[in-house]
Each structure stands twice: as C-alpha cells, then as structure tokens.
Amino acid sequence: MSTQFAAKRLSKELSKISSSLPPGIELVSADNFEEWLLDIRVLDNNPLYQNQTYRLKFRFGSSYPIEPPEVVFVKLPDRPIPMHPHIYSNGIICLDLLGQQGWSPVQNVESVCMSLQSMLTGNSKNERPPGDEEFVRGNRLRPKDIEFYYHDNDV
C-alpha cells in the first residue's frame, strides 16, 4: 500500500522513465506502485560484466521517497547476480545509498540504477562479500532490516 504522496511521486517517476531512460537501463515492468522491475547493463568493457544483463527489483514502501526503496538483484535463467564484493549471491546489495542513512528523497529509481551501474563499472574484483555463503544461507531479514556496516569508501 502506498500513500497518496508515494503514489504521486512514483507516477511522476514512471511517466518520466517510460519516456526516457539513460543507456543501459530498461524498464521491464511497473504494474503498480509497489514493485518495479528494471534491467541494467554495464556499458564499458569491464570484462566482469560484459554482455550481461541484470534484473533489479524495486519495492516501494508507503513512505517512499522519504524512506529508501528496497532494491535487490533478481536471479533468473538469463539474468545472473553480478559478481561484486558488495553484492551477495542472493541479490542483496550493500550500498549506503539504499540504507536509511545514505538515502535522500531526491534520489529516484533512475539515479539508483545509475549508481548501481557505476558501482559495477568501477569494480575489478571478481568476488563476493566476505561471509557470503553463510549470510545467504542464514539470512531471513528483509534488506531494510539488515544493519550493514559501510566501510568501503571507494565504491
């Protein structure tokens, strides 16, 4: 459920997104104001991500945009989870922009997608976060309830 405030804001974003998106970002579905799917690609020649497309799932709470949306990568047969030291293999992303602290209401779906694009572009490590397996096995929390510790300032 979203408030009028959230619905209004999302409808504006949607009308903008459906008419123009930056290269490498595509809207897959946005049937309601709760969950949207987008595809992103990395545009430069980073060998880690070349020729791959990744599926992002956005979930919006009733306080969007005051509160951040929940953003995760989704695994599908043709949509892998990108390899990155801040992306868990279950698609959960550790990025301060998506946390309560780093989020700002001026951010939007498009800017989040672009941030993730650039986060991938700038990465050269072919690895998962430390403790990925254990986390993926044990985690039952929603991303917004996980207390990430943001330590890496180079992303």
Place this chain on the structure above:
Amino acid sequence: MEAFSGDAFNVPDSTDWLGTPLACLMQVEQAFRCHVCKDFYSSPMITSCNHTFCSICIRRCLSVDGKCPLCRASDQESKLRGNWALREAVDAFVQSRDVVLQFAKTPIENATPRSPKRKATDLDEEREEQPENKRLRMTTRSSKAKAVEATAAIMREEVDVAESEETADYEPELDDGLVACPICWSRMKPWQVDRHLDTSCPGSPQPQNASSSTAKTRGGSSFGAARTPFQNPPTPTKPPERLPALAYSMLKDTALRKKMAELGLSTSGSRQMLEKRHQEWVTIWNANCDSARPKKRSELLHDLEVWERTMGTRAPTMSRSANLGAQIKDKDFDGAAWAAKHDMSFKDLIAKARNSKNKVHRKGDEVAKSKEGSSAPESGQSDGDGAGNASPALALPKATVVDLTAVPPSSQPEPADSPAQTGQELTQTRHLENGPPYLLQVENIANHSLSGEAERTRS
C-alpha cells in the same frame, strides 16, 4: 497541484515538452519542480543551505532525519523561509502551461494568426474540449515562455515577428465555467446567455471590471477573482500560527493526549501512533501556514484522516493490545521482521512454557495419584473447563500458554515474496484476543537468531 491528481498514468511531466518545437521548456519546467515530490513547487520553502523544496516535502524530510535532501546539511524546520518569488513564478508557469503545451502540440494549419476577437471565441471552444485547463494571464507568463512561444510561431507559420508580438496581448483564456456574451463580452453561465441577450445586453462591448473577470481583464485582477491572489490574501482574520515541534520523549502519555485533545485530534491508539499522528498534523498544519491559499482546518483534518488510512496503521479505538493485533493482521505486516525482532522473547516464552508444562505434568501426576487415593475424583477440579484430568498438558497456567496448533496459511500475515523469505518462514505470529501474539511454530528459532547476529557483522 489539484489539477494533476487525476489519472495516475497520465501525469503531466517535464517530458511532455519533448517532441514539440518547445522542447527547451523541459528544463524550465524541471526547474519549477520539487526534487522530493517531483511535482511543481507548492509553497516553496528555502533552507539554510539555499535549497528549495515544497513546504510539506522539506518538513517531512526534516522531521525524519533533520538534513537537507540535496546536500545533507543539517537544518531545522524553524529556519525555513518561504520563497515567494519562486511561488509566483511557479504559479504563473503552471497556469500558462496547458495553453502553451496545447499551442506547441497544435498542428500548423490550426495555428494561423487570428484577430483578437476571433481568437477569444476560438479559445472558448478549445476550452470546452479541455476542461482541466487553468486560467491564464498572458502578462504573467514567464518572459522565456513568451519568447519561446514567439519563436515557435515563427517556425510553424512564418508569420512576421511583429505581428505575433502584437497578437501576444490577445485575451487570456479563462476557465471559470462561464461564457462571454457575443455582443457585450460580459461573462455569464451558458444558460444565461439567451435571456441576457433578450433583456439586459447593452448592445456594445462593455469595459469589464475585475470582479466580472472578463476575457479583456488582464494580470492580477482577473487572476484574483476566483483563485486567491498573492497580493491580497483572502481576508484571513488572523494568520494561522505555526505549531512548535514537540520533544516526544519528554512528554508523558497524558500530557501528549492533552495536547492532542487541545488541537482537536483523536487521542486513540498506541503511544507510537499518537506521536506519528501529532507529527503528521504538525507537518501538514505548518505547511498549510506557508501556503498562499491556506486550506480550512476541516480540510486538514480530512487530510490527516486520509494519511492515517493509507498508512495502514489506523488506530482502532480499542486497547493497545487490540491495536497491536490490528497491525499484525494487516496485510502489510512484515512477518519476517517481526519474527526476527521478537526472536528472543519468543524463545523466552517457549522456555517458560516448556518449564511450566513439565511442572504441570508433574503436578498432574501428583493430582492423579492423590485422586486415586481420594473417594471423590471430581472435587479436585478447579478449572471446570472440561480440559481437566483427561489431558493434564492442556491445563497450562494461563500466563504462559503456547498454542502449538498450526495456523491456516491464509492467516499468515506476511508480504508475498520478499527476497529474504525465500527460505520459507517457519515462525509465524498470530494475535489472540486480549494478549500478546503467540508463537505458533517454533522450529528454526536457532537459525533466526544466528542469522541476525551474522548479518550485523557482514558487509
């Protein structure tokens, strides 16, 4: 703002200008939109860091984290100042927008230059096709819009600039639901025209005064007739005063309730709900104080009610536990988060329940033994609920009952498919009348708490 609340998927947006000869207006429009709500600024307020947002948007943001959404500088609500020049600019733009956009989208053959008089009637017709059109005054259009429009005119119809500039003072289009008398130009309701022509029409064009808001009137006067002008607000006997923020942690329940009762707000619901409701009221009230066209108090109360309804946390007028129950039954209830948060207390309850169950077992055995010895087996029964001697396990002390029966899946109050729940939630909660939520299935408890701790150290 109110003009854009219609169809959610047909939203006016700055991209509307793309594909028209006035594509450059997209930037102009973007500059008039708030970064938080993406709508046109409504009561724009300027922060200490010189950023501007809608009053309601920045107040909401500041009440959450006290920082400017654009630059993250700390700020306070009390330091906000109205940006009146921008307010006028935005209002003027919003009012000319529909007409300019219409003009930009009109195919060439319709855009031939017309005499002022003809134009007025044509515009009247146009207006009927497009009821959401707002009133416009040409003189207040931004000079850029005017210039651009003139350029577009050149591009489309190759009229000479001089003429287009001359015709720039043609009658503004009014959208007051009235039509102009074809003879004297007075404005009236459509059904009045015939009678007017028969009886009271003076027979020649009359100079129109501001209050009749004719097609000839220009500038602030006609604009002020229906919509409140900026220059002279609608006779507020005294301007509403802003409400101070409350330090909720310093207030006792009763004090807060009293404050809210004084404000005429509902005092039902949990403490948390009271705080949220009060906070929202302060936000919308203060934002309304910034508005050039303040709403009535009753409208604000209605807004508050809508807010409360859509937040899904509408406080029932019952007890606190019942309120909690309502939250849990709500379809938005985040079962996973709840389970994780209350993991420890669940475990405690389970441990207690096991303990007391064992005790009851032992007691039951003793009772059974003593009953065997006594001659009147029914007299030892204090409960009288029939659960009695047959199954001692059911006669648990009331305070620590753990209901181990499974819930039907339909009552499972968790959102459809959250990523974190792919591993299937085994812990479910359900509210029973007059008590805390009980744990229904207790497997995997250990896993839950482990994962919680693990996550804190990750990343």
